[in-house]
Amino acid sequence: MVKYSIIIPVYNEESVIRETYTRLKMVMDQTDGSYELLFVNDGSDDDTLKIIKELAYYDGSVKYLDFSRNFGHQIAITAGMDYAAGEAIVIIDADLQDPPELILEMIQKWEDGYDVVYAKRTRRKGETLFKKITAHLFYRLLRAATDIDIPVDTGDFRLIDRKVCNLLVEMRERNRFVRGLVSWVGFKQTAIEYERDERFAGESKYPLKKMMRFSLDGLTSFSYKPLKLASILGFLLSFGSIIGMMFIVYLKLFTELTVTGWSSLLITILFFNGVILIILGLIGEYIGRIYDEVKNRPLYILKDQLRVYERREREKE
Ligand code: UDP
Ligand code: MG
Numbered sequence: 001m002v003k004y005s006i007i008i009p010v011y012n013e014e015s016v017i018r019e020t021y022t023r024l025k026m027v028m029d030q031t032d033g034s035y036e037l038l039f040v041n042d043g044s045d046d047d048t049l050k051i052i053k054e055l056a057y058y059d060g061s062v063k064y065l066d067f068s069r070n071f072g073h074q075i076a077i078t079a080g081m082d083y084a085a086g087e088a089i090v091i092i093d094a095d096l097q098d099p100p101e102l103i104l105e106m107i108q109k110w111e112d113g114y115d116v117v118y119a120k121r122t123r124r125k126g127e128t129l130f131k132k133i134t135a136h137l138f139y140r141l142l143r144a145a146t147d148i149d150i151p152v153d154t155g156d157f158r159l160i161d162r163k164v165c166n167l168l169v170e171m172r173e174r175n176r177f178v179r180g181l182v183s184w185v186g187f188k189q190t191a192i193e194y195e196r197d198e199r200f201a202g203e204s205k206y207p208l209k210k211m212m213r214f215s216l217d218g219l220t221s222f223s224y225k226p227l228k229l230a231s232i233l234g235f236l237l238s239f240g241s242i243i244g245m246m247f248i249v250y251l252k253l254f255t256e257l258t259v260t261g262w263s264s265l266l267i268t269i270l271f272f273n274g275v276i277l278i279i280l281g282l283i284g285e286y287i288g289r290i291y292d293e294v295k296n297r298p299l300y301i302l303k304d305q306l307r308v309y310e311r312r313e314r315e316k317e
Helices: 017-028 048-058 073-083 102-111 129-145 162-170 178-185 208-222 225-254 261-295 311-316
Strands: 004-010 035-041 062-067 088-091 116-124 154-161 189-196 302-306
Touching: 004 017, 004 073, 017 035, 017 048, 017 102, 035 048, 035 073, 048 062, 062 073, 073 088, 073 154, 073 162, 073 178, 088 102, 088 162, 102 116, 102 154, 102 189, 116 129, 116 178, 129 208, 154 162, 154 178, 162 178, 178 208, 208 261, 225 261
Parallel strands: 004 035, 004 088, 035 062, 116 189
Antiparallel strands: 062 302, 088 154, 116 154
């Protein structure tokens, strides 16, 4: 029986993973129960897996899942949940931006009866101004756009109870935004605050492209509001057009003035085409995601694993 599962998604983290292991080990040895350190190797092409295997050789609490390729951070977390055996499950980044020492505080809250304990960033160190600003805006936009209560400035660093984990595992949606799903299931949730450290070594595995995709996933999985925007914009623009038309007809009939040239014409056409294309793109974002769901492919493919059982297998025993 395992009491605590620590899920650590790793993608090309050879420069940090040993340190992460040591710090986690130090923290978890202070707890009262048995634990597992479940690494999910998300298709790294450096020595990450080799190091994990080394750690696992000496330490029975180290377990791992190895993906056949890079499937993404959110999928890696999900796979970790599929295979985690503990009563309390902690998700933590490998780069030590989330201080492992906080886990003790989370466990304390969990023992006080909370089902989800998430860590709220009060400050971010060592990240670019651009990332800070976009992240700040994104969390607020998401909050405004959705009806569920997704806390601002929290990442996936959190502790969840077994029952919450079981529910999340049942939700097989593809373009996953795990922190949103956790809020969606409800239960007793609470926050602890922390200052986000700098990355211990290496560089961010979230380039702008992945970040944009990730934020669109968050927005589209939890809100239809962008679609409603289309109809609202449509009404506003039609209304404006009618007034414009009346104005032009008035000029033509009752004054000597006429609106001249094709420039005004061109501007109008370009503007409206731009708006239409943006809205089509928005609809496309939703349709693409529907298409992903319909194909019903597995969320990830494992190449290798060590000392783990999927929940369904465990229950059969
Ligand atoms: N990660 C992953 N797959 C990816 C990208 C990232 O498993 O495709 C892991 C990464 O190894 C780290 C965590 O997700 O443990 C967070 O990534 P990172 O620290 O690069 O993101 P940032 O903190 O810059 O947002
Ligand atoms: Mg990081």
